[in-house]
Amino acid sequence: MSLRDYAKKRRFDRTPEPRPEKSAGKAARELFVVQLHHARRRHYDFRLQVGDVLKSWACPKGPSYDPEVKRLAVEVEDHPVSYAAFQGDIPDGYGAGHVDTFDTGVWATSGDAEAQLEKGHLRFQLFGERLKGSWHLVRGHRQEKKPVWFLIKDEDAYTSKLEADDLLDARMVDSTRRAAGKSGGAKEVAEKLTRTKRKTTPAAKKRRPPSMAWVAKIEGAKKRAAPSGFFKPELATLRETPPTGDNWLNEVKWDGYRILTSINRGEVTFWSRNALPWTDKLPEIKQAVEDLGLESAQLDGELIAIVDGQSDFNALQQTLSGESATPLLYVLFDMPYLEGYDLSRVPLIDRKAALERLLRQAPEQLAYSGHVVGGGEEAFQSASAHRLEGIMCKRADSPYRGGRGDDWVKVKRLEADEFAVVGYTDAKGSRKGFGSLLLARPAPGGEWSYVGRVGSGFSDDMLRELTRSLARAGSRTPSIKHAGEAPRDAHWIAPTAVAEVFYRGIGNQGLLRQPSLKAMRPDKTPNDLRRGDRARKPAEAGKSRGGKSSAPAPITITHPERIVYPGEGITKQDIVDYYTAVMKWFLPGVIDRPMSVIRWPGGINKPSFFQKHIPAGGLKQVGSARLKEETGASAVYLYPVDADSIIELVQYNAIEFHPWGAHVDKPDCADRVVFDLDPGPDVEWTRVKAAARLMYKLLEQLGLQSFLRATGGKGLHVVVPLKPAAPWDEVKEFARSFAEVLESMYPLEFVSVSSKAKRAGRIYVDYLRNGRGATAVASYSLRGRPGAPVAMPLRWSELGRLKSASQFDMRSALARLKRQRADPWEGIDKIKQSLKAVKKALSAK
Structure with missing residues (x-):
């Protein structure tokens, strides 16, 4: 996703809107914002953070709480995340008018948001002050200048006849009235607002049980004043095997964060197991607990993210850090206090029965943690078979006691472990x-x-x-x-x-x-x-309970028959077979490098989209690392760790692979410089080859050995390895200077700026692939273009016979590799050459 269109439409020396490069980056949680925009035609701007941008739609009448109403939402350019905080006046020009924040909060969706948008139907939930509950964005079928969608409320507890204009506060009403003279639409709305009684928030259908008198009838419950604040959680002791007998309840061990809830006079507060406040981090869970309608309670549970029916700790962390929008679930397994009664001495099995009764009509963000009585070994085997973290075994007749004891036992399935930090090595x-x-x-x-x-x-x-x-x-x-x-x-x-x-x-x-x-x-x-x-x-670790080594589960290729390249009849399975066949040559250029991939879920004749983050729960064999980007923001990048990583990405419909010029363990330094020779439409191929030869000679004069790659597109890559690697700013400055020197020496052949107006008849030397976070297509990567071309590394001696940058396709690439004894780029990572040596040599002259 790019902010290029956003930047093109604005003059940042005139508008107070944030520049793309000054984006706030990732939010603490993936957010949404709805802004009331008094432009030439008054409308609402609806924006969802997806990755590192705000996907945006202009909604003329704003959201409606009526599921029967389909609100038009016209897709517009992506906005920077920092735009979510923008309010004020946009001067004459694009989007002129006053902007107010109508509502903001966090949002969630089950599955991959980008994939849903690509398919044309996004199901999601909003957790704001004014906008709550479940919604749909559905793409229309009519061909328009801009993609047309419909914003529709789903049937849930918040369904009503409320409209966005009904929820405006006094300040936004005044803004509408001031704008009324500029637009007939605004005037009509202003008149409506004069007649309408406004509400500040939608009303949810209360889920509180009609009576809580049953609490007093729980045997062992003692009336006691409502406690407040943090309470000490009961902790478990780890065992190798589960206990036996029917006096034990066996629950799933959820892979998440322990969260303790205290409700006093209706005020909900959350705490971590070590007494850190969490209330502000979980607005949707707070809203759900409030909807229970309780005056006082103590609840104990686990905060998890559900992916493919299982709790996923990575998805949970990504959601809490703003890397994804996976729905969060608060799974409750104990309740020491409820509505004026101390239940801590009530047997666990009775406390859980009361908790289950309380949650029968709970919001979907709350869940009851069920159990089975006895059969601990069978429960553990079942948990392991379903790849769960393990089980919790609890004495059925035990009270709730803070601290660690023998009443709660946990048995964990091995995939990760906890260790003490006892030292460090030098950077x-x-x-x-x-x-x-x-x-x-x-x-x-x-x-x-x-x-x-x-x-x-x-x-x-x-x-x-x-x-x-x-x-x-x-x-x-x-x-x-x-x-x-x-x-x-x-x-x-x-x-x-x-x-x-x-x-x-x-x-x-x-x-x-x-x-x-x-x-x-x-x-x-x-x-x-x-x-x-x-x-x-x-x-x-790595052993099953029978003592045998357990191998990773094979990667299942779904829909292997799906046609990806319609013109060539190439299927998804053909692509899997291709990457399997070239893996020996392909993997060295991408392994352990942060990467972006381009995915075509519907084939290359359908829309594609860019992916650099791991989708929640979508990938199991691919590494991830949080890295800083050139803008200063950080993001969690995917990177391949082995051949399985590549095949899993292909299963995820990836065709093109674009790695960084750095490794994940040294992301601050680039070990490759990439020059992309991109010819204008009227530049003959012989000139492109001559330009590459010229670059080879000039780099050689600087003492730098270079390598050649046909991109599978229009041009060529000239790649310079660096050992030792150099900081990104030094690499980018060198690449920029070299490109500018080329342009000054041969102004009729080269241009170093990306402006299309200046590229006519010349070759653009794209040096921008050398910024932190920038990528270049990998050697042996397929390209998502008709003909299934391949980016092919070449020997310089092969340049004369090269007919085009897309000469090699899937089949001819495989035929070439069968004849190939050594990679044309063999030894590229062993060449010792540095930019410091170049500077030293130049200064000596």
Whole structure:
């Protein structure tokens, strides 16, 4: 998604609207905003944050709460996220008029928002002050200059006859009246507002039970004044196997955040398990709990994100950080207090019965955590078969006691584990703070045993914070007894923090294989790991309960018969087979590099869209890392870790692969410079080849070896490897200067600016692919164009015989690789050359 159209339509030296490059980036949660725009024709602007932009629609009459009313919504250009906070007057020009904020909040959708929009039907929920409940955006079938959609309210508790104009406050009403003289539409609305009694918020149908008298009849309930604030949660002890007997209730162990709810005089507050306030982070959950209509209560549960019917911790974190809009669910499993009665001494099975009764007509954001009585082993096997995190086993007759005890037991299925942080290694290259964290697990005798280090999965903010808290000092002497195969540059510290880490089995020295940070756990301490709050020993990871190694589940290719390239009859399965066949050559150029892919869910004759983030729950074999972009904002990028990553992306309808010129472990420095020679429509192919030869010679004169790639499109790539890698700003400045020098030396051949007006008859030297976050198509990647062309790396000696940039297609590429003994770019990552050496050589001259 691009903000290019947004920028083209505005003069930022005249308008107060935010510039694209000054976007606020990701919000804490994916937000929506509706703005009342008094332009030439008064209308509402409806905007949903999808990724790092606001998808936008102009809605003349605004949203309606009546499901029978289909409100016209005309799709307009994407806006920067920072536009959500914009209010004020736009001067004469594009969109002139006054802008007010009508409503803002967070929104959620089940599944991939981009995929739903591409298909033409987005189902979503709004959690604002004025706009609440479930809605639909449905694309119309008529061909118009701009895509036409319809905004429709879904049938739910908020359905009514209310219109957007009915919900305006006094300030926005005054704005409408002031604008009435400029537009007949505004005048009509102003007259209507004079007659209409306005409301400040839609009224939900109350779900409170008709009577709460049944609470007093719960055996063991004691009348007590309503408590307020945080209450100490009951904690579980980890066991290897579930307990047996019918005195145990077995529940699903949800993979999320423990959330405690306190309701006092109708005021809802949320707390984490270690007493941190969470109320402001969860507006939709707060709204749902308020809809229960309770005056006082204490509720205990887990905040989760549901993806494909399972709780997904990654999706939860992405939603809370604003990377996705997966619906959140508050799963409740206990209730120590309700409406004036202390239930903490009531047996658990009776507390749960009361909780289930309370939640029978609860909003969809609240759920009851069911259980089975007895059969712990069968329950655990079932949870493992469904790839759940594990089970919770609780004594059926137990009271609610804060703290850790034997009444609650957890048994976890292994895929990730928690470890104490016992040190760090030095940062290398341009990375700041530290290189990796050293990890340990509890060992017999109260000691700690080293299990490896983790250096990926950290955000920039996390690096800074951990550097301040962990890496202030450090000793070269190990702080743990069993240091094992620790690195020589280790700085050792006392165990103070807990990291939750993904890993792929255990190596011969007992070290984690391919560890990646899942999350830091500020809610836990190393002592918690000693007390049994950790998972099974890592040595047991990767084994089933029968002791056999468990292999990853195969990637299922859905709709393999779907035609992707209609002109060639190439199917989705053909694309899978292609990437499988070229994987040996393709993978070295993309592995561990942040990446954007282009997806064609309906084939190349249908709309495509850009994907750089992992959709909630959509990918299981692909790595993810939070990285800073050139704008200063950060985003969670996907990156391939192995061949399975590529095939899974193809299953997700990816055709083109566009990696960064940097690796995920060193995202601040580029190890490749890419020049894209993009010819104007009237430039002969022989001139493009001559331009590439000229660049080769000039770069050689600078002491830089370069490589050639046919893009599969119109032009050629000239690629310069760097070792050591260089900071992005240095690489971009070098590329820009080189392109400008080319233009000054050969003004009739080259142009270094992207303006189409200046590119007629010349070759555009696109150096902008060298900015942080910019990408270039990968070698051996298919292109989503008729003919199924392939981006093919070449030897410079092959340039003379090259007939076009799209000479190689899927079939001829495979035929070429069968004959190919060595990759034309073999050794590219071993070449030692740097921009500093170039500068030094030039200064010497």
